[in-house]
Amino acid sequence: MAEATSVPKPGMTAVPVPLPVPETAENLRPTRAPRPPRPNYRHIHRFPLPVNVHHVPSVIPHNPLSLISVALSYLTFLISPPHQETYTAYFDSATSSVHVTDEKTIRALWEMGFFGKGSLSRSEPNWLEQEKKRRGLMGGNTVEEATRKRRAERRQLKLERARHERLAVEERLKAEAAARETGSVDGLSVDGAAEAATISVEKFSVKKAMEAKYHERRQQAIQNKNTAGSTDPSPTIDGSSGQLSPVVEKKDVVAASTIATQALDEELNLDTLENKEHLQLSTEETFFLVYALGALQVVDRHNNVAIPTSSLFSLLRHHSYYPPRPDSSQLEVDDPFMISYVVYHHFRSLGWVVRSGVKFGTDYLLYNRGPVFSHAEFAVIIIPSYSDPYWSQTQERKEYAANKQARSWWWLHCVNRVQAQVKKSLVVCYVDVPAPVQTSADIGAEIGHYRVREFLLRRWVPNRTRD
Amino acid sequence: MADADEDAVRGTTVEATQIETDLSDETQDFRLLNHLNFLTDTSSSGLPRRGEKDFEPNPTEFQADVLSASRQAMHNALAHPRLHNPKNQVIAIYAPEGPPPPPAVTPGQDTGKPVARGASVSPDACVYVPTPKGQHFKSMGQADRKGVIWLLPEEALYLLERGSLDIRWPTSITGGIGEEGCEEELSIPMSLQAAYACLIGRGGLTLERFTVYSSLKRIGYAISRAPGWNDSAKAEDEDRPDAYTQPLKRGAGLAGILGSIFNWINDPKSTSSTAAGPVIGYGIHRSYADIYKKLALIPWYDPTLAPQRDPLNTTAPYRVILHVYKPNTSIKKSALPPPDFRIAVISTREATTIPTLPQLSALLESTPLDPPQGEKMERNMYMRLRHGYRNVILAVVDQGVTSFLRIADVAFGKERLYEGVNGPTGPKKGGNFKKKKKR
Numbered sequence: 001m002a003e004a005t006s007v008p009k010p011g012m013t014a015v016p017v018p019l020p021v022p023e024t025a026e027n028l029r030p031t032r033a034p035r036p037p038r039p040n041y042r043h044i045h046r047f048p049l050p051v052n053v054h055h056v057p058s059v060i061p062h063n064p065l066s067l068i069s070v071a072l073s074y075l076t077f078l079i080s081p082p083h084q085e086t087y088t089a090y091f092d093s094a095t096s097s098v099h100v101t102d103e104k105t106i107r108a109l110w111e112m113g114f115f116g117k118g119s120l121s122r123s124e125p126n127w128l129e130q131e132k133k134r135r136g137l138m139g140g141n142t143v144e145e146a147t148r149k150r151r152a153e154r155r156q157l158k159l160e161r162a163r164h165e166r167l168a169v170e171e172r173l174k175a176e177a178a179a180r181e182t183g184s185v186d187g188l189s190v191d192g193a194a195e196a197a198t199i200s201v202e203k204f205s206v207k208k209a210m211e212a213k214y215h216e217r218r219q220q221a222i223q224n225k226n227t228a229g230s231t232d233p234s235p236t237i238d239g240s241s242g243q244l245s246p247v248v249e250k251k252d253v254v255a256a257s258t259i260a261t262q263a264l265d266e267e268l269n270l271d272t273l274e275n276k277e278h279l280q281l282s283t284e285e286t287f288f289l290v291y292a293l294g295a296l297q298v299v300d301r302h303n304n305v306a307i308p309t310s311s312l313f314s315l316l317r318h319h320s321y322y323p324p325r326p327d328s329s330q331l332e333v334d335d336p337f338m339i340s341y342v343v344y345h346h347f348r349s350l351g352w353v354v355r356s357g358v359k360f361g362t363d364y365l366l367y368n369r370g371p372v373f374s375h376a377e378f379a380v381i382i383i384p385s386y387s388d389p390y391w392s393q394t395q396e397r398k399e400y401a402a403n404k405q406a407r408s409w410w411w412l413h414c415v416n417r418v419q420a421q422v423k424k425s426l427v428v429c430y431v432d433v434p435a436p437v438q439t440s441a442d443i444g445a446e447i448g449h450y451r452v453r454e455f456l457l458r459r460w461v462p463n464r465t466r467d
Numbered sequence: 468m469a470d471a472d473e474d475a476v477r478g479t480t481v482e483a484t485q486i487e488t489d490l491s492d493e494t495q496d497f498r499l500l501n502h503l504n505f506l507t508d509t510s511s512s513g514l515p516r517r518g519e520k521d522f523e524p525n526p527t528e529f530q531a532d533v534l535s536a537s538r539q540a541m542h543n544a545l546a547h548p549r550l551h552n553p554k555n556q557v558i559a560i561y562a563p564e565g566p567p568p569p570p571a572v573t574p575g576q577d578t579g580k581p582v583a584r585g586a587s588v589s590p591d592a593c594v595y596v597p598t599p600k601g602q603h604f605k606s607m608g609q610a611d612r613k614g615v616i617w618l619l620p621e622e623a624l625y626l627l628e629r630g631s632l633d634i635r636w637p638t639s640i641t642g643g644i645g646e647e648g649c650e651e652e653l654s655i656p657m658s659l660q661a662a663y664a665c666l667i668g669r670g671g672l673t674l675e676r677f678t679v680y681s682s683l684k685r686i687g688y689a690i691s692r693a694p695g696w697n698d699s700a701k702a703e704d705e706d707r708p709d710a711y712t713q714p715l716k717r718g719a720g721l722a723g724i725l726g727s728i729f730n731w732i733n734d735p736k737s738t739s740s741t742a743a744g745p746v747i748g749y750g751i752h753r754s755y756a757d758i759y760k761k762l763a764l765i766p767w768y769d770p771t772l773a774p775q776r777d778p779l780n781t782t783a784p785y786r787v788i789l790h791v792y793k794p795n796t797s798i799k800k801s802a803l804p805p806p807d808f809r810i811a812v813i814s815t816r817e818a819t820t821i822p823t824l825p826q827l828s829a830l831l832e833s834t835p836l837d838p839p840q841g842e843k844m845e846r847n848m849y850m851r852l853r854h855g856y857r858n859v860i861l862a863v864v865d866q867g868v869t870s871f872l873r874i875a876d877v878a879f880g881k882e883r884l885y886e887g888v889n890g891p892t893g894p895k896k897g898g899n900f901k902k903k904k905k906r
Contacts, residue, residue: 047755048755051755052752053758054752056753081750169525169526169527172527172529173526176527176529290745291744292745292762293746294746294747294748309743309745310743345762345765346767346879346880348762349763349764350763350879350883350884351883351884351886352884377849378852383821386823387825405824407821408819408820408821409815409820409821409863409865412872413863416872427877427879430824432824441742442742444742444746445742447765448764450765451768452767452768453711453767455827455831455877456853456855456874456875457872457873457875459870459871459873460860460873461871462682462683462686462688465793465807466686466687466688466793466794467794467795
């Protein structure tokens with residue numbers, strides 16, 4: 001991405017064209033009319049951080065003109081530096097969290113670096129879109145809807161499986177009773193009858209059924225494409241639901257009609273639909289955006305005054321405890337915020353998209369480029385380490401340190417098994433806590449005293465490595 | 468060679484299938500045993516098939532039949548007579564004193580005398596086999612000058628348990644007639660219980676270590692003791708360099724001056740400050756790679772900078788005590804090749820918490836550098852990260868239940884993701900049936 005953009009052609013007056021400043025989603029996304037199969041994520045998320053980058057034309061040694069173009073580009077920036085947007089968020093001390101309510105900012109922070117989480121959505125702040133779709137104001141499906149649908153389908157199939165199994169058992173009982181009645185007392189014929197029953201009743205597999213459904217739907221989609229325009233799609237849909245049980249079909253029809261009437265109702269008050277969602281930033285994300293990138297300023301909710309970086313630092317550290325410690329209290333060298341921020345900053349500075357791992361019982365998940373592009377491959381757990389000689393000087397400190405870094409084996413196995421189940425690699429990240437120093441104003445120096453070391457942990461199954 | 472194969476297997480198939488088919492975790496259907504050839508000796512070839520599982524009891528006779536058939540199969544298997552051909556019987560004799568020292572020294576001590584013992588008999592060995600025969604002695608035991616093979620306690624116990632060795636009490640204890648040559652006939656066989664009582668606890672052999680040893684041995688690995696077996700063995704503290712990286716500082720000289728000039732042009736008010744932020748400043752950024760480079764403030768551990776530590780310069784239980792070789796590694800007892808796996812054994816009842824950084828760090832540094840290599844690794848960043856630069860296996864034994872954990876030293880800092888060679892390019896491909904849910 002870095003240098004690929006502009007190699008000026010010789011002869012042309014190559015005035016550097018700064019890349020388009022990322023703007024709101026409305027501009028980037030194509031209009032919904034033909035409904036593209038998937039948004040162009042590569043375009044939407046082409047900026048890895050909410051910071052503008054202006055490429056310099058590269059110097060070509062045998063072409064002196066290229067030097068001029070480079071100089072020109074520097075000159076333009078010197079004369080009229082491009083504007084770098086600073087976004088605003090506010091800190092809410094009651095909940096110790098940071099909120100963004102401005103829609104443009106929400107989109108920007110999500111699209112450039114996947115910061116924050118929608119307060120009413122699973123991850124991406126798309127509540128408004130979901131709501132519109134729900135009310136039938138917009139075509140297409142949201143991720144949440146797809147998941148819901150899939151789960152409902154699966155539940156239905158499981159119920160069906162249970163029914164099948166019950167039937168099989170009943171049938172077998174009948175067969176056994178019949179075999180007993182025919183008078184043959186010896187177990188052989190009972191076995192024979194049972195054997196016959198096994199063959200007739202095949203086990204019902206949810207997985208197979210889901211697969212069948214999936215293929216069916218694909219076939220249908222292909223058919224729809226072929227017959228598009230000529231016929232209404234509704235008959236095909238009816239055809240598919242024909243093999244469901246009549247009860248389900250009836251329910252569907254009822255649901256469809258209620259949705260239709262709802263949509264009609266809603267159409268009347270179109271304008272009343274306002275976005276009730278805000279973006280919530282974790283404290284680490286906030287501080288990274290403020291301190292590392294300078295792309296965000298945090299405002300106190302009460303007096304609307306921007307909080308300077310240094311006081312934000314201590315504020316977040318105080319608020320990393322529950323209940324939050326008073327502002328006057330001493331900052332600890334191993335504040336939870338310090339330790340998690342160090343890890344957050346470390347992985348962010350290497351280019352990973354770091355998001356909370358609370359879904360899988362870990363501290364962080366590491367995404368390559370972002371959650372829309374790939375599943376997280378790594379799940380990180382953070383363990384503080386007190387290997388500095390300071391922490392073993394007195395008995396008291398030793399006990400304190402031992403207590404802080406103690407984790408049980410059962411906990412570790414637990415986390416490890418969960419990660420194996422979701423096919424992630426577990427990274428155990430130790431953060432070496434330095435000896436306490438006089439708090440200085442230099443945040444960089446303070447953070448630089450912490451050291452990070454990662455271990456990768458996974459189960460070893462001796463049966464599989466024998467070769 | 469072996470490493471390359473191992474990596475190939477580990478990287479791809481092992482991980483993918485690890486969850487679905489761990490046979491050891493499943494409940495067993497013992498009807499399988501009926502299909503084993505030695506029981507039925509019918510000419511049915513091919514692997515026995517697993518049946519469907521029932522998850523709850525139902526009143527059918529069929530289910531009851533299946534259950535009783537399974538139970539019967541297990542009983543059949545257990546009732547099958549096990550024969551020991553007297554020709555294959557190997558007799559060993561327990562020597563509580565350890566290998567006999569050279570004639571000049573009085574017997575009774577078993578420490579610190581392997582020097583005179585000629586080559587290779589460990590002082591911990593306490594069972595000897597006068598006439599060794601069979602497969603097992605290819606990878607077990609150490610021969611002394613007379614050709615008598617001496618077994619370590621775990622080796623003797625393992626062989627006894629599997630029925631391949633008959634250990635006898637020495638006549639010195641049982642008080643038989645000390646006639647030369649016919650000691651074997653006169654002595655009394657040692658029971659399994661007695662063997663456990665005598666051998667566990669000898670020469671550092673704990674029950675946990677034996678559990679790990681025998682379970683690996685049983686599935687075909689060859690195992691030897693590592694130098695760290697003896698807990699008290701110590702090495703002198705070395706002076707160790709700091710293997711953590713330091714954040715980049717701009718150098719002096721022409722490059723430095725030029726750099727600062729460009730810096731000034733990009734950021735004339737020099738708003739970039741690590742002290743009060745923003746770290747990257749409000750100026751003009753030329754590329755994201757530059758931004759990421761500026762953000763690198765946190766020192767991280769670079770495993771390639773750390774020299775190898777003496778394996779003895781670690782503290783028990785976080786030290787390598789077993790060297791494990793894959794079944795098809797050819798080993799010569801006199802010159803052991805570098806092991807395929809290094810194992811540390813931990814009892815969760817003694818070390819109740821997971822290791823601290825210094826413990827784990829010392830343990831990993833005591834293993835040789837094993838950087839990710841090979842074509843596959845070069846292509847796949849995830850594979851490189853998963854392989855790591857050093858690795859060790861922890862056998863965590865909790866009251867007889869062993870879990871093996873492979874711990875590798877990864878350096879995320881060595882993979883600059885932001886340079887963007889390895890990133891996924893398109894949106895992720897879904898489909899509920901191809902992948903398990905992961906997100």
